[in-house]
Amino acid sequence: MTETMIDLMTLPDTPVARRALALVKDTESPATAHHSIRSALFARLCADHQGARPGHDYDPDLLFLACVLHDIGLTEAGDRDQRFEVDGADLAAEFLTAQGLSADAVDAVWEAIALHTSPGIAERRSTLSALVRTGIGMDFGIATHFVDDTTGAAIHAAYPRLNMATTLIDEITAQALNRPEKAPLHSLTADFLRERATPPHTTSLETATSNGRWGN
Template sequence: MKIDDLVIPETAACVAAREVATAYCSPALLNHSVRSYLWAAAHAKEAGIAFDAELLYVAALLHDIGLTKEFDSHTVSFDEAGGHVAWVFAAGAGWPVARRVRVGEVIVRHMWSRVDVEEDPEGHLLEFATSVDISGRGVDAFPAGLRAEVLDRYPRLGLKDEFVACFESQAERKPDSSAAAAVRNGIAARVAANPLDA
């Protein structure tokens, strides 16, 4: 499998999601978001998982927007904040209410420890892919050539330090958040050991 075998959808909503992520995310966080979609699409292709590419792409591009200063809520976890931003974004894109709810669910569920692929294929794929990109969990499922291509086209740009700093800040300010739980469960050590940064 090669990176060009993975189709990035070019619907108006996908183009706009990329524009929003580019405007608000750091270059490292933007590349993480794109890589998350690519890991998800590659896993789906390999495992034969049918998924909604537009829904997954928009969720992947916006899943960490709650970590940015403009959308960092002082009351809710970054994933919940991101889900709300995505709902508003999807309303602006003209999506029906049920689809707006779905994109928010996918974003919130990316912080779950596991998402049932039968119940929510897009949520499963984003949870799997973000785990690959942040902690390296499951990275060996991808051929070395594909990993090299993805990292060459979308380099990590110091993501590990930026990401841990974001989570530690979230944890300090929001001790009941998903980020705080991740910090307590050793996310920093897992990020430091990610073979994608080797």
């Protein structure tokens, strides 16, 4: 493994990063946890590809935290009464506040998580929000043209996919079926519920991911 690859695969080792990673591994399904970590790695690759400067254009520690925690709303503790993105942003903010992060840092992570399913909005709020959304999208096989096959294989060897898209949508729709207020009209979750209720009962996101570069 090259030095560059080792750098990429080495996750942040700050106390808050370690605790966030432990929280995700302990409370999320393996498929969702792996997706969250891969999203962080892809976001870093995207930042480098775009020439975004860590410490100047974005905070690399906050990028890791926002990516790793972006689906924490799909856990038992995150299953509240809002869209899963917003519930996740709230839970992440509570966790990071308890870890002693500044209000500005917490707010930046909250925004990136809350907007990660909002195309055209996340990209205009901050570099952090844009990178988080892009890194997550890359894990679904979107805009990965600049990632070489060796790098992609290393990421997936460390964090296997485990039918990620199907698992995520199972979790999102299960929450919404139990709490209809989590699927307001025109939301992503409402779309998932509609597609799952209509033959062949497979969402377009699952199909696109399965047919995409990384598979499901």
